[in-house]
Amino acid sequence: MDRKKLEEAARLIIEAVGDDPGREGLLETPKRFADMMEEQFKYCSISNDEIAREFDKTFESPESDMVVVKDIEIFSHCEHHIALMYNMKVTVGYMPKGRVIGLSKIARIADAVSRRFQIQERIGTDIRDIMKKVTGSDDVAVLIDGEHSCMTARGIKKPGTRTRTVSVSGAFKKDIELRKEFLMLAGK
Numbered sequence: 230m231d232r233k234k235l236e237e238a239a240r241l242i243i244e245a246v247g248d249d250p251g252r253e254g255l256l257e258t259p260k261r262f263a264d265m266m267e268e269q270f271k272y273c274s275i276s277n278d279e280i281a282r283e284f285d286k287t288f289e290s291p292e293s294d295m296v297v298v299k300d301i302e303i304f305s306h307c308e309h310h311i312a313l314m315y316n317m318k319v320t321v322g323y324m325p326k327g328r329v330i331g332l333s334k335i336a337r338i339a340d341a342v343s344r345r346f347q348i349q350e351r352i353g354t355d356i357r358d359i360m361k362k363v364t365g366s367d368d369v370a371v372l373i374d375g376e377h378s379c380m381t382a383r384g385i386k387k388p389g390t391r392t393r394t395v396s397v398s399g400a401f402k403k404d405i406e407l408r409k410e411f412l413m414l415a416g417k
């Protein structure tokens with residue numbers, strides 16, 4: 230990431246809104262802003278294939294049906310306003326095909342794809358597609374429930390409004406009973 234540009238951008242924003250980047254309280258703000266951007270947008274230039282390789286660790290497992298990891302808390306930034314998406318809970322389900330992924334890796338994948346300019350729908354499809362690559366299973370379902378500050382704190386200002394999105398593939402798309410079972414286990 231280009232830290233110099235990030236620091237310059239922060240200075241320009243401070244000036245543009247009419248404050249003084251030279252006053253004491255703001256002196257270190259460009260550096261802090263660059264730190265924050267590096268942290269929160271770490272995966273902007275890292276592809277889904279690379280994320281899949283980073284978290285590609287699976288274990289042999291006896292035959293099992295659905296695995297569901299529920300309520301993984303994430304946050305992200307909408308690509309339209311760079312506003313915060315917050316109080317987001319991600320639930321991921323899949324049908325293992327002989328090997329299972331370490332549970333923490335599912336949360337790591339959800340966390341990684343959130344560190345980009347995003348829309349909620351794409352967070353879901355990114356997680357689904359990476360899960361397919363890592364587990365070798367086509368049967369993956371992702372449910373996300375979240376709040377968008379661009380809708381709750383600015384613009385139309387409707388606090389409490391939540392958005393739910395579902396991204397499914399394979400058997401979860403074809404088999405309505407399986408999809409219902411996932412939503413039941415997801416507890417929504």
Ligand SMILES: Nc1nc2c(ncn2[C@@H]2O[C@H](COP(=O)(O)OP(=O)(O)OP(=O)(O)O)[C@@H](O)[C@H]2O)c(=O)[nH]1
Pocket residue numbers: 307308309347348349350377379380384385
């Ligand atoms: N589908 C989708 N839309 C999103 C997401 N995050 C933000 N948006 C929407 O992106 C849209 C951008 O609309 P524009 O009309 O270009 O921007 P705007 O004039 O600031 O819109 P308002 O929010 O209505 O004031 C808004 O309707 C946002 O609510 C998301 O994750 N998914």
Ligand SMILES: [Zn+2]
Pocket residue numbers: 307308309310311312377379380
């Ligand atoms: Zn927005």
